[in-house]
Amino acid sequence: MPGAPNPDRTAMNPSPDPLDPLLDRWRPPEGETPSMAPEVWRRIGAAESRKGVLASFWEDLDLWLSRPPFAALFVACCALLGLFLAEVRVNRHEREQSALLARSYLQLIDPLLKEDVVAKSP
Amino acid sequence: MNRGRKILLLGLVVGLATHFASYTLRRTYDPSSLDGQLAWMKSELQLTDAQFARIRELHEASSPRLRALASRVAQMQAEFVAFENTRRQSDRVDFIEFAHFVETRRAISRECLDSTRRLVLESASQMTPAQRALYLGIVAPASPEASSVVH
Numbered sequence: 001m002p003g004a005p006n007p008d009r010t011a012m013n014p015s016p017d018p019l020d021p022l023l024d025r026w027r028p029p030e031g032e033t034p035s036m037a038p039e040v041w042r043r044i045g046a047a048e049s050r051k052g053v054l055a056s057f058w059e060d061l062d063l064w065l066s067r068p069p070f071a072a073l074f075v076a077c078c079a080l081l082g083l084f085l086a087e088v089r090v091n092r093h094e095r096e097q098s099a100l101l102a103r104s105y106l107q108l109i110d111p112l113l114k115e116d117v118v119a120k121s122p
Numbered sequence: 123m124n125r126g127r128k129i130l131l132l133g134l135v136v137g138l139a140t141h142f143a144s145y146t147l148r149r150t151y152d153p154s155s156l157d158g159q160l161a162w163m164k165s166e167l168q169l170t171d172a173q174f175a176r177i178r179e180l181h182e183a184s185s186p187r188l189r190a191l192a193s194r195v196a197q198m199q200a201e202f203v204a205f206e207n208t209r210r211q212s213d214r215v216d217f218i219e220f221a222h223f224v225e226t227r228r229a230i231s232r233e234c235l236d237s238t239r240r241l242v243l244e245s246a247s248q249m250t251p252a253q254r255a256l257y258l259g260i261v262a263p264a265s266p267e268a269s270s271v272v273h
Contacts (some may be wrong), residue, residue, distance in 0.1 A: 062126030071129040078133035082140035090148050096148065101162040102260050104153040108185070109261065110238045111192035112231055 156185055166260075167253045176248045184241045191234050200229045 048056065064070050106113055151165075152158030160181060164174045201223060209215050242261050246254045 003228065027200075037163075059128070062124055065126035065129040066124070074129060075133045075136050078137035078139045082137035083144055086141045086144035089145055090188055093148075096164070096168065097153070100153045101151055101159055105159045105163070106261065106263055108159065108188060110234065111188055111195045112234045113263065 156181060163257075163260075166212070167256050169248065169253065173248050173253075176243050180241060180244050180248075184237060187239075188237055191230065191237060194230050195234065198230060202227075220221070 065074060153162075160174070160178050163169070165175070169177065181208040203225065207213075207222060211251055242258075246257055
């Protein structure tokens with residue numbers, strides 16, 4: 001009867017499949033498995049680098065600054081940097097101011113002092 | 123705006139605020155007034171209040187005289203320029219008048235030197251040796267003689 005299962009294939013002792021010897025001979029290719037992981041990472045890295053350095057930078061920055069300890073540390077560092085730069089500016093201003101005050105004082109106490117002599121004084 | 127960028131902005135604001143607050147709160151001295159110069163000297167030489175009061179007194183006492191002398195020195199310089207112009211234009215010199223001018227200028231110079239030296243010595247005598255050394259370093263261009271006398 002057409003469409004009925006072949007009695008040979010459903011028998012308890014089937015005939016040997018011609019693919020079996022081929023499958024038995026198959027071995028995983030040597031040396032391919034160890035190099036797979038670096039290759040995967042290389043592809044991930046390449047995909048991330050395609051996102052753009054700037055975008056990656058902002059993402060990293062957001063990630064770090066969203067952690068409270070790092071955020072507090074960053075704000076404290078900004079305040080300290082502001083203080084340091086103010087100190088540098090004040091020192092320079094004070095040096096100029098001291099030289100100017102010394103010149104004015106010398107001109108006050110010595111009416112004979114010429115401008116050029118005062119200007120050369122330290 | 124996400125949280126990380128808010129923190130970044132906050133840090134910048136805090137840094138700038140700290141910088142400008144620290145810079146503007148520093149004390150400054152007015153170089154054109156005697157008060158400003160003396161306040162600067164007090165800070166520079168680390169004078170005590172008593173020293174400062176005495177030195178201020180000395181300067182206030184001699185200041186009008188020194189200003190008057192400075193005005194006379196300026197007047198003598200103007201007279202000298204006028205002499206020089208007359209000599210160039212007429213090729214003649216009034217030697218008697220010039221001798222009188224030189225004598226007057228010499229007297230004023232002597233008076234200036236004496237006033238400066240007296241003020242420097244009196245001020246230096248109110249100071250400790252370390253303060254005096256600093257002070258004489260500042261006034262050395264004005265009164266090298268006083269510096270050498272005290273040293």
